[in-house]
Amino acid sequence: MADIGYLCIWLAIASAVFAIAANLLGVRRRYPELVASGEQAVVAAAGLTSLAAGFLVLLFLMQDYQVNYVAAHSSRAMPLLFRLSALWSGQEGSLLFWAWILSLYSLVVVYFNRNQHRAIMPYTLATLMTVLAFFLSLVALIENPFKMLDFVPQDGNGLNPLLQHWAMAIHPPMLYIGFVGTTVPFAFAMGALAANRTGSEWVQLARRWALLVWTFLTIGIMLGGAWAYMELGWGGYWGWDPVENASFLPWLAGTAFVHSIIVQERRGMLKIWNFILVGLFFGLAIFGTFLTRSGVVSSVHSFAQSPLGPYFVGFITFIMLVFLGLLIMRWEELRSPNKLESPVSRETAFLMNNLVLLAIIFAVFWGTIFPMISEIVVGDKITVGPPYFNQITIPLFGALLVLMGIAPMTSWGRATLSKLVRNLALPFIASGVITLVLFLLGLHGPALIAYAIILFVLAVHVDEFYSGSRVYHAATGANWPKSLVATVRRNRRRYGGYIVHLGILVIAIGVVASNVFQLERQATLKKGETMTVGDFSVQYQDMQGLAFPDRDVTVALVRASQNGRDLGLLMPSQDLYRATNQPQTEVAIRRSPTEDLYIVLGGWEAKGDTATFKVFVNPLVSWVWGGGLVVVLGILVAAWPDGRRRTSTVRIPEAVPAK
Amino acid sequence: MIPTRFLIGGLVIIAAIAFMTFRSFQANATYYVTSDEMVQKVQAGQITPGKTVRLAGNIDKSSVKWDSSKLDLQFNASNKDVNVPVHYTGPLPDSFHMADSVVVEGTYNADGSVTANNLFVQCPSKYEAEIKQGN
Numbered sequence: 001m002a003d004i005g006y007l008c009i010w011l012a013i014a015s016a017v018f019a020i021a022a023n024l025l026g027v028r029r030r031y032p033e034l035v036a037s038g039e040q041a042v043v044a045a046a047g048l049t050s051l052a053a054g055f056l057v058l059l060f061l062m063q064d065y066q067v068n069y070v071a072a073h074s075s076r077a078m079p080l081l082f083r084l085s086a087l088w089s090g091q092e093g094s095l096l097f098w099a100w101i102l103s104l105y106s107l108v109v110v111y112f113n114r115n116q117h118r119a120i121m122p123y124t125l126a127t128l129m130t131v132l133a134f135f136l137s138l139v140a141l142i143e144n145p146f147k148m149l150d151f152v153p154q155d156g157n158g159l160n161p162l163l164q165h166w167a168m169a170i171h172p173p174m175l176y177i178g179f180v181g182t183t184v185p186f187a188f189a190m191g192a193l194a195a196n197r198t199g200s201e202w203v204q205l206a207r208r209w210a211l212l213v214w215t216f217l218t219i220g221i222m223l224g225g226a227w228a229y230m231e232l233g234w235g236g237y238w239g240w241d242p243v244e245n246a247s248f249l250p251w252l253a254g255t256a257f258v259h260s261i262i263v264q265e266r267r268g269m270l271k272i273w274n275f276i277l278v279g280l281f282f283g284l285a286i287f288g289t290f291l292t293r294s295g296v297v298s299s300v301h302s303f304a305q306s307p308l309g310p311y312f313v314g315f316i317t318f319i320m321l322v323f324l325g326l327l328i329m330r331w332e333e334l335r336s337p338n339k340l341e342s343p344v345s346r347e348t349a350f351l352m353n354n355l356v357l358l359a360i361i362f363a364v365f366w367g368t369i370f371p372m373i374s375e376i377v378v379g380d381k382i383t384v385g386p387p388y389f390n391q392i393t394i395p396l397f398g399a400l401l402v403l404m405g406i407a408p409m410t411s412w413g414r415a416t417l418s419k420l421v422r423n424l425a426l427p428f429i430a431s432g433v434i435t436l437v438l439f440l441l442g443l444h445g446p447a448l449i450a451y452a453i454i455l456f457v458l459a460v461h462v463d464e465f466y467s468g469s470r471v472y473h474a475a476t477g478a479n480w481p482k483s484l485v486a487t488v489r490r491n492r493r494r495y496g497g498y499i500v501h502l503g504i505l506v507i508a509i510g511v512v513a514s515n516v517f518q519l520e521r522q523a524t525l526k527k528g529e530t531m532t533v534g535d536f537s538v539q540y541q542d543m544q545g546l547a548f549p550d551r552d553v554t555v556a557l558v559r560a561s562q563n564g565r566d567l568g569l570l571m572p573s574q575d576l577y578r579a580t581n582q583p584q585t586e587v588a589i590r591r592s593p594t595e596d597l598y599i600v601l602g603g604w605e606a607k608g609d610t611a612t613f614k615v616f617v618n619p620l621v622s623w624v625w626g627g628g629l630v631v632v633l634g635i636l637v638a639a640w641p642d643g644r645r646r647t648s649t650v651r652i653p654e655a656v657p658a659k
Numbered sequence: 660m661i662p663t664r665f666l667i668g669g670l671v672i673i674a675a676i677a678f679m680t681f682r683s684f685q686a687n688a689t690y691y692v693t694s695d696e697m698v699q700k701v702q703a704g705q706i707t708p709g710k711t712v713r714l715a716g717n718i719d720k721s722s723v724k725w726d727s728s729k730l731d732l733q734f735n736a737s738n739k740d741v742n743v744p745v746h747y748t749g750p751l752p753d754s755f756h757m758a759d760s761v762v763v764e765g766t767y768n769a770d771g772s773v774t775a776n777n778l779f780v781q782c783p784s785k786y787e788a789e790i791k792q793g794n
Contacts, residue, residue: 233750340665343664343665343668348665351665351669352672355669355672355673359673359676359680362680363676363680366680366684367684370684371691380690380691380692381690381691381692382688382689382690382691383688383689383690383691383713384684384687384688384689385687385689385711385713385764387683387686387687388683388684388686388687388688391683391686391687392679392680392683392684395679396676522730522748522749524728524729580757581757582753582754582757583753583754583756584753585750585753600750602727602730602749602750602751603725603727603728603730603750603751604727605727605728610728612727612728612729612730614730614749614750
């Protein structure tokens with residue numbers, strides 16, 4: 001069966017290569033039949049890639065340990081979920097998984113556009129298939145997941161216990177769906193450039209895809225943070241590790257892109273800029289894959305060293321050169337007739353947003369790759385740690401939030417400063433008063449500044465929702481909740497976007513609190529002894545040993561209370577996996593909306609007569625996850641397909657009155 | 660296209676951000692060295708006491724002292740027969756005892772040791788293990 005799987009990969013490559021040739025030849029020489037056949041080849045490539053991935057999954061389910069990859073990433077004791085997620089837990093399988101997702105994306109693109117966008121589509125498909133052929137070739141030639149061993153092992157090695165966690169089972173696919181998905185808007189951009197249809201057509205096509213991809217990236221990054229928080233036991237969720245940065249960079253580029261295409265839609269400006277951003281979006285996603293797959297940058301999460309690096313560099317260079325070449329060819333036609341008219345207009349605010357996002361991308365990118373560059377250039381490996389990333393990005397994120405507050409109050413085109421000041425006055429005063437209260441309550445320093453900004457942005461958004469609803473309320477007499485819902489429904493793009501903003505604000509509130517006000521303490525306790533951290537008391541009661549099929553677990557029973565109120569029993573533990581003899585610390589977390597109590601069992605003496613704990617109190621961490629959910633909700637509101645009418649053809653007047 | 664005053668405004672902002680990046684980069688640049696390289700850089704005066712370093716080395720298994728009641732770890736990070744004593748306080752990373760090499764982030768002390776704030780275990784077998792026959 002492994003042989004058939006391997007054969008499928010080669011057949012898929014052949015289909016992809018045929019699809020590239022047929023689409024390009026067909027469109028250049030005007031043979032519609034050839035284009036149609038190229039389209040079918042895309043379907044065939046998707047089918048064959050799915051078959052190959054399906055065979056690998058089947059081999060995991062059948063526990064065929066003669067297949068090297070199966071033996072290396074699964075074992076008999078593993079539950080079904082992890083046997084399935086083992087597909088993407090190693091180098092070879094995750095590359096095949098990457099290709100598989102891309103082939104499915106291509107299928108969806110063919111399905112939705114088979115009767116439309118005839119000029120752009122052949123080039124779009126050719127781009128998609130080029131990327132697919134590249135990844136499949138890596139799988140076929142360098143990282144073959146179907147490689148057989150010349151003996152049959154009794155059992156496999158199993159999955160690294162660190163990765164045996166529900167968040168880790170779904171984090172990679174989410175991130176991959178995001179990473180891989182960036183290829184689609186990029187392919188539409190390539191299609192638009194190659195077909196010389198550089199107007200709003202591709203932007204319409206790319207927008208919804210970009211939002212979808214951005215959402216998956218958001219979910220993937222969130223899950224990665226959640227996993228780190230629950231499994232790694234250092235009390236945090238983000239450490240500016242190269243692999244984390246690799247997922248963050250395309251997210252930032254995508255954020256810039258989904259904002260700046262609005263300027264093109266509304267004002268016909270920034271056309272060239274949008275092409276550059278979509279190129280950056282895709283390029284950084286490929287770069288991220290390269291970082292995680294090649295082992296060029298040392299990271300806690302790094303995969304094994306591999307020979308993939310040069311191929312990735314070659315591929316990124318090739319595809320970006322083609323893209324830039326096409327862009328330069330179309331440069332003159334892309335110049336915009338419209339000009340920025342006012343420094344306080346909406347388009348200026350969007351431009352500033354792009355500028356700041358780009359600065360963050362640049363700073364994070366630079367900090368991530370510098371060790372590599374310095375080693376090549378001067379021979380010394382020089383790194384920068386989290387302090388660098390924090391120092392540079394925190395003020396920039398602050399600026400971004402300020403813009404998020406100002407932008408909704410600006411108007412397009414000829415805006416005036418006095419009107420902007422009038423619009424901002426009320427939110428500014430309202431948030432200023434609350435900030436003063438916070439100050440009097442004892443909040444000060446950087447946290448106060450951060451919360452002042454967040455409150456200001458929040459007030460602006462509340463004002464936006466309020467003014468919209470007021471118009472509806474006045475016009476129809478409907479009650480307030482009804483008016484609010486109706487307002488959002490009449491302009492889902494706008495208010496969906498604002499809901500995303502609110503989600504970001506909730507995340508920001510959580511991030512600031514959990515970083516500034518985190519408490520940590522470490523103590524060795526005898527049975528019955530208690531330690532206190534902040535409002536919490538933690539009493540060590542007992543230690544017990546448990547035997548599971550695949551691991552031995554040592555559990556500390558800890559009674560926690562807050563201000564004398566009993567919170568029940570918490571059970572931090574250390575697991576020892578028998579197959580690999582690897583220990584795995586399991587953190588105990590007592591979550592609440594206001595703070596998490598986070599207990600790590602560090603060690604024990606004399607069979608548990610004394611045990612050492614590291615205890616963190618992490619304020620408002622739940623807000624980070626909650627904010628992520630709000631972001632997803634906002635996207636759903638903004639991008640959910642409209643059943644009755646096409647939103648792109650019906651322009652609904654803005655529901656906000658001239659102030 | 661873009662009027663001049665916007666261009667100038669934009670350039671000023673970009674220059675400011677670039678300057679900030681440069682300054683905080685300078686302030687936080689850290690040598691990533693192996694034990695022997697660190698000793699060389701100390702002799703050359705490039706690493707001085709109090710400086711932050713990122714040190715990679717093999718764990719000298721015979722030197723590991725772990726006091727679980729204080730969560731206190733001491734060991735030598737070695738490379739090419741050069742040993743650097745490392746001192747770390749905190750929960751032991753899960754795969755420390757199985758790991759061959761380690762990366763620590765910390766402060767270089769005048770006595771030639773490193774006080775680690777962070778300890779990253781690099782285990783070559785972490786994700787890709789050899790498959791044993793039989794089992």
